[in-house]
């Protein structure tokens with residue numbers, strides 16, 4: 001298997017006249033936690049949807065462990081776990097039933113299912129709450145349940161779109177600690193989008209700063225800050241590479257609405 005978990009080369013995607021992804025080149029190395037950062041409307045979710053094969057790759061190339069996402073969709077899907085920004089857990093099912101549903105959908109062999117579901121729940125700290133309805137879970141527990149849903153198929157590349165949006169700082173830390181623990185135990189690679197610069201600094205090995213469809217910088221958080229000078233934060237770096245227009249432009253009603261909806265449902 002290729003040493004690169006993910007390679008995007010000249011990736012472009014447009015919705016009608018809106019060019020959401022305008023030529024993205026990036027490589028995520030096997031085993032790293034890679035952060036894709038950017039304001040609302042930067043194109044992060046669209047790029048991720050191309051990687052997950054939920055959207056086609058009309059221009060450029062996406063390769064997951066050496067498999068072309070346009071030509072070898074099923075192979076790529078089997079290597080991926082995906083936690084979308086919109087909530088995917090069913091509140092009318094227990095935690096265990098939610099994860100078991102994903103195990104069936106992802107074709108986890110029947111004989112192994114019970115144990116794999118239990119292990120996924122355990123790995124996100126939900127073993128004790130497994131048989132409670134998800135409707136009774138806190139926001140942080142719901143996000144960890146979704147993590148378990150994605151982990152049950154033992155993905156090689158886990159893709160998380162805003163996994164901590166709307167959570168309080170303690171719940172955010174809880175989600176990250178479980179992601180880290182799973183990474184330490186397996187050779188899983190993680191691609192994560194976030195608006196939270198502090199999380200990216202603390203948990204990501206490398207980050208790509210995306211703005212208006214393109215990658216403006218790609219480095220370790222420490223090196224990015226170093227390049228800007230003493231006492232610089234990742235947010236300062238972002239302002240520098242984006243060259244202004246961070247708050248007023250990109251995104252628009254659609255993306256703000258979707259982010260807010262998720263945030264309000266988990267809080």
Ligand SMILES: Nc1ncnc2c1ncn2[C@@H]1O[C@H](COP(=O)(O)OP(=O)(O)OP(=O)(O)O)[C@@H](O)[C@H]1O
Pocket residue numbers: 015018019020038039040041042043044045046047250251252254255256259
């Ligand atoms: N289904 C769609 N139809 C039309 N335009 C869309 C659609 N999805 C995204 N866009 C537009 O594409 C651009 C990139 O959006 P995208 O959701 O990829 O950004 P993002 O960086 O993920 O933002 P957020 O942080 O809010 O999720 C935005 O201008 C957005 O309005």
